[in-house]
Amino acid sequence: MKWDLSAFYQSMNDPQIEHELKLLETKITDYTKLIDNLNTHISSPSPIENILKKKIEISLMFDRLRNFGYLTVSTEAKNQNAKSLVDKVQKLATNTTKPQVKFQKWLLAQTNLNDLINKNNFLKTHEFYLFELIEDAKYLLTEDVEQTLSILSQTGSNAWTNLYGTLSSTQTVEIEQDGKTLNLPLPVVRNMAYELDQTTRKKAYEAELKSYQMVEESLSAAINSIKGEVIEVSKMRGFASPLDQSLYNSRLDKQALNTMLESITDSLPILRKYLLKKAQNLKHPGALPFYDLFAPQGELSLTFTYDQAKDFIIENFKSFSSELSDFAKHAFEHHWIDALPRDGKRGGGFCSSSKAIKESRILTNFTGVFSDIGTLAHELGHAYHSYCLNEETSLNSSYPMPIAETASIFCESIIKDAFFKKASKEEKLPLLASSLDDAIQCIVDIYSRYLFESNLFERRKASTLSVNELKDLMLDAQKQVYGEGLDHHTLHPYMWACKPHYYYASSNFYNFPYAFGLLFAKGLYSQFLIEGKPFVAKYKELLKITGKNKIVDITQSVGIDITTKTFWQNSLKLIEADVKNFCSL
Ligand SMILES: [Zn+2]
Numbered sequence: 001m002k003w004d005l006s007a008f009y010q011s012m013n014d015p016q017i018e019h020e021l022k023l024l025e026t027k028i029t030d031y032t033k034l035i036d037n038l039n040t041h042i043s044s045p046s047p048i049e050n051i052l053k054k055k056i057e058i059s060l061m062f063d064r065l066r067n068f069g070y071l072t073v074s075t076e077a078k079n080q081n082a083k084s085l086v087d088k089v090q091k092l093a094t095n096t097t098k099p100q101v102k103f104q105k106w107l108l109a110q111t112n113l114n115d116l117i118n119k120n121n122f123l124k125t126h127e128f129y130l131f132e133l134i135e136d137a138k139y140l141l142t143e144d145v146e147q148t149l150s151i152l153s154q155t156g157s158n159a160w161t162n163l164y165g166t167l168s169s170t171q172t173v174e175i176e177q178d179g180k181t182l183n184l185p186l187p188v189v190r191n192m193a194y195e196l197d198q199t200t201r202k203k204a205y206e207a208e209l210k211s212y213q214m215v216e217e218s219l220s221a222a223i224n225s226i227k228g229e230v231i232e233v234s235k236m237r238g239f240a241s242p243l244d245q246s247l248y249n250s251r252l253d254k255q256a257l258n259t260m261l262e263s264i265t266d267s268l269p270i271l272r273k274y275l276l277k278k279a280q281n282l283k284h285p286g287a288l289p290f291y292d293l294f295a296p297q298g299e300l301s302l303t304f305t306y307d308q309a310k311d312f313i314i315e316n317f318k319s320f321s322s323e324l325s326d327f328a329k330h331a332f333e334h335h336w337i338d339a340l341p342r343d344g345k346r347g348g349g350f351c352s353s354s355k356a357i358k359e360s361r362i363l364t365n366f367t368g369v370f371s372d373i374g375t376l377a378h379e380l381g382h383a384y385h386s387y388c389l390n391e392e393t394s395l396n397s398s399y400p401m402p403i404a405e406t407a408s409i410f411c412e413s414i415i416k417d418a419f420f421k422k423a424s425k426e427e428k429l430p431l432l433a434s435s436l437d438d439a440i441q442c443i444v445d446i447y448s449r450y451l452f453e454s455n456l457f458e459r460r461k462a463s464t465l466s467v468n469e470l471k472d473l474m475l476d477a478q479k480q481v482y483g484e485g486l487d488h489h490t491l492h493p494y495m496w497a498c499k500p501h502y503y504y505a506s507s508n509f510y511n512f513p514y515a516f517g518l519l520f521a522k523g524l525y526s527q528f529l530i531e532g533k534p535f536v537a538k539y540k541e542l543l544k545i546t547g548k549n550k551i552v553d554i555t556q557s558v559g560i561d562i563t564t565k566t567f568w569q570n571s572l573k574l575i576e577a578d579v580k581n582f583c584s585l
Pocket of ligand 1: 378405408
């Protein structure tokens, strides 16, 4: 049950790898020359066509090498050859930055680009890509400044990001277990939030909060420095705010984001009812304490073998389309999936798709519990998304974060729905509870993180924030969104230290895309339930155009208007209905 990577290369010692690394270097030189040799103005579209085609060629070579290195490392953490391949590829990739910037600036200066595009079919199919390059160019600084920023970020934001990585991955938590004091890794202790025993959950939460005291000053320095740099650089680039920059990168309008957030705010009172009911079920006298947000409710003793999971998915994907079912079957049977946990293999799950071989590879750590089937379906959804993009070039295939989880959550919904229908009355409660717990994270907690980050940027403009100010800011955000649903004496003041998303200088507000993804996929799924089979082709077409359109146009293609509340309200109503259903069970 290991994946087969021979479609990339035969092995890490395959001489083809060295050969292609050298070839790639030559192709990057050719690409650079094509750009250097551009005349100030051109009247024929072919020089642009040649540059784009060269770029596609290069990206396919990168794709093959990078995927092989990365996928190998993810199951063989100690494979030095694979690691060095990843390094080599990364280093080569930086050689394309300078010519790319030059090309963008050149494009920006062309006054007849529309005419050139209209003369050439290949350019016509890359119109969105070309105009986005031009739009991006408006936010680029001079080549020298870009280079200086990139060099300085190595000792600035990137260095702080690395410090965060080091501190969080080595952070241990002192906790008592069976009369002994243990020092456990942070993720192990955070996972205790899912334990059946309430005392364990509470103890883990308290120990976790205490453990941040060791790193709080360093993490505060890191978050203050990263956000400070982001504020300055985004201002230099001409963005009105870091949020505007994130929205621009997400191809999303502010109006759509605000409409979604307003709809979420309207829904909060009902979502909090779930938390209060959960508190009641867990015998808390008042609101739910933070440490019981993930507490399991009812017992779900369903377990599956890998073959049963495979059959269940293939069978139930048919309810959407035979094509989706056949696709999953093909992925299972052609060894696209590395399914089981083993030594040296990373945790969690992911899907990595390759344009070079037009296939995906999926990593999971299947143990047979219910959520493992959800994960398999989720990752197969990502793979299906890439399959729908197979006929598009790499330049027309990269989609922004808010849309990235559409197909995955959609497939998860198919499987969860099928389960729920077949479940006995006793199984329904834990199934519903776990899906509501997920929704609370994706919507309510994410909203608190969005508010925190907005306020952090606002305050950071004036000065750095102390640890206590960061904690207060986080508590304020949690109080605002969780309201009466959570006990205000047991919140999580260190969520800014816990979540890595705040520490990536290149992707700020890495929170709203989660809420967007969940609500958009839920909305699409309910549309499928209403429309039935005629929706299948529309959905496939929607996935196909995700890499070459603004989000508002992608959603418009299936008749969804994300700038008005109706769509968001309908998605939220599905969750509200689950809350009502849960409260009545
Ligand atoms: Zn995903």
